[in-house]
Amino acid sequence: MHRVVDLKILYFGTPVVLISTRNPDGTANLAPMSSAWWLGDQCMLGMNTASRTTQNLVRERECVLNLPASGLAAAVDRLALLSGAPEMTPHKIEKGYRYEPDKFAAAGLSPLPAELVAAPRVAECPIQLECEVLSSQPFGIDTECLAHSMRVLRAHVAEELIIPGTQHVDPMGWDPLIMKFCEFFGEATPLHPSRLATAWQIPNPATSH
Template sequence: MHKVTDLKVLYFGTPVVLIGSRNEDGGANLMPMSSAWWLGQTCVLGLGNSSQTAANLRREGECVLNLPCSAQVDVVDRLALLTANPRIAEYRRAQGYRYERDKFGAAGLTELPGELVRAPRAAECPVQLECRVEEARPLAGNEGCTAFEVTVVRAHVDERLLVPGTDHYVDPVGWDPLIMKFCEFFGGGRRLTPSRLAEGWQMPGRLPAAV
């Protein structure tokens, strides 16, 4: 039997993306997010307008989508409650967010330059997609968020993930993306480590990580 319910969270499961961008002073920024979907060479990113990354994408018109694998869950979790915007809303402070300008250092990742864009790549991420912003529009009914439409202009993929004998196809068996599902981390079909984001958002029903 189905129950009619007003769901508070609709994150049924999407890959985690570390968005690399440039701050106004030229420094590197890195933001974890999971509101992204792809079609062809286009990706749509859903971002809150108060984030430093949203401001960077509007100003610079480019970014790098760094995709971590499930084994990098701890790296992503270290970034979960950090912001490069010194103006932190009170509700975010209550969730545990704090200001941190050096996101690469905080995550323990190595910054690499983009080849076609100025935005930074994360060397340790097995997939890095250089992108240019094509359009930015507010979400219907939610003026606090923006949908950024970006085009992938260059892809960097760990050669171990490519289907043998090809240069253009990722092996779906070899690629195990880090998935965020209802603010919790999943990979390989199982729940991974406890999530700081879920704790900050006071998500109910949190269980110990699977062994």
């Protein structure tokens, strides 16, 4: 039996991304988001046009996509109602946002220089992706959102997450922070062997010993 529901949120479960960008004055901005999908070496981000991050992406054409592990939920949550723009939209005022020029300090996170882009990496995130912005296009009907198409230029992965002797991330060791219906989750339990992983010759540490 199914019931028709007027869902207010469609976040069924996606990894959280901390986007670091450079502000007009050269300082760093850091913002959490969970509207991202990936294909090959590219990804798509959906963001509101009024956000400082969107403005930075459109202007700078680059960023770092930092992927936090589940243990960083508290740090990510400290960023939830902070804005990098002093001018607040009525929507943000209603939701209780406040202006914070130093997002890294507010979250208790550490900036780390990137190698190919001006925006910093988040040192505490096990995976950091330096990216260029390929395009920014309006998204949806009667919405103030942009879909940002990104290409990953360089990936930094914590040594302990790399399967020895390979260029692959250990899926059992990687426990991404997941956002489901605005709540945080961490799920690192393997459920079923994947024929797709076999086809792509991705090693499975659980069965390789």
